[in-house]
Amino acid sequence: MLKRSKKLLAFALAFAGTFAASAAYAGPSVTVTFKNQATANAAYTIITSNESSTYANASPKPSTTVQPGIPNLYVVTSLISPDVNYANVRYKVGSKTCVFGTTFVNALQPGGYKIPQWNKSATASGGAICTATITSYNLTTYAWTVDFVMK
Numbered sequence: 001m002l003k004r005s006k007k008l009l010a011f012a013l014a015f016a017g018t019f020a021a022s023a024a025y026a027g028p029s030v031t032v033t034f035k036n037q038a039t040a041n042a043a044y045t046i047i048t049s050n051e052s053s054t055y056a057n058a059s060p061k062p063s064t065t066v067q068p069g070i071p072n073l074y075v076v077t078s079l080i081s082p083d084v085n086y087a088n089v090r091y092k093v094g095s096k097t098c099v100f101g102t103t104f105v106n107a108l109q110p111g112g113y114k115i116p117q118w119n120k121s122a123t124a125s126g127g128a129i130c131t132a133t134i135t136s137y138n139l140t141t142y143a144w145t146v147d148f149v150m151k
Contacts, residue, residue: 027085028104028142029077032058034066035149038093038128042066042150050088050101053078062089082106083114091150096128100148118144 036042044062046052055061058074066072076087083106090099101121106114116139120132129151137144 025079025082027078027080027082028138028144029075030085030087030102030104030143031073031075031145032062032087032089032102033145033147034062034072034089034091034100035147036066036068036070036072036091036093037149037151038068038096040068040093042068042091042093044072045090045092047090048088050086051090054087054089058087066091083108087146089148091148093128093150095126096150097125098128098130098148098150099123099125100130100132102132102134102144102146104142104144106142116142120146122148 034042042065044064044066046055054076057078058076060074062074063072076085078085084104086101086103088099088101090097099122103119104116106116108114118134118137120134122130122132124130131149133147135145135147
């Protein structure tokens with residue numbers, strides 16, 4: 001019984017260590033707020049691998065349908081590197097499409113220091129009006145918030 005307990009303890013410690021190590025490599029989180037200002041429901045759609053990774057790294061998961069006037073909020077944390085994170089999402093209302101993106105890179109500069117850089121993008125098609133706005137960022141943790149708006 002003692003051997004079994006020791007094996008179970010060793011397994012539990014190794015398992016916990018794996019998750020602790022993963023957390024240490026996580027990039028800063030981005031809080032995404034999607035605002036549907038169209039007149040019909042917006043459908044969350046995944047086409048690219050970056051959109052798929054965003055969905056996998058989001059908590060809670062983005063709603064597949066977003067009603068007009070009801071924001072959908074979720075947090076995305078990438079496990080790529082402590083110096084990188086991104087969120088890429090796509091929403092459709094009828095024939096209108098908005099593709100949104102936001103990135104963080106703690107860019108290494110000559111001389112060995114890093115400069116944090118936050119970016120956002122919004123690409124419209126089918127007559128959609130899409131805007132992306134970084135509403136805040138934390139210079140200590142590098143976490144940031146972004147609003148994606150579709151009309």
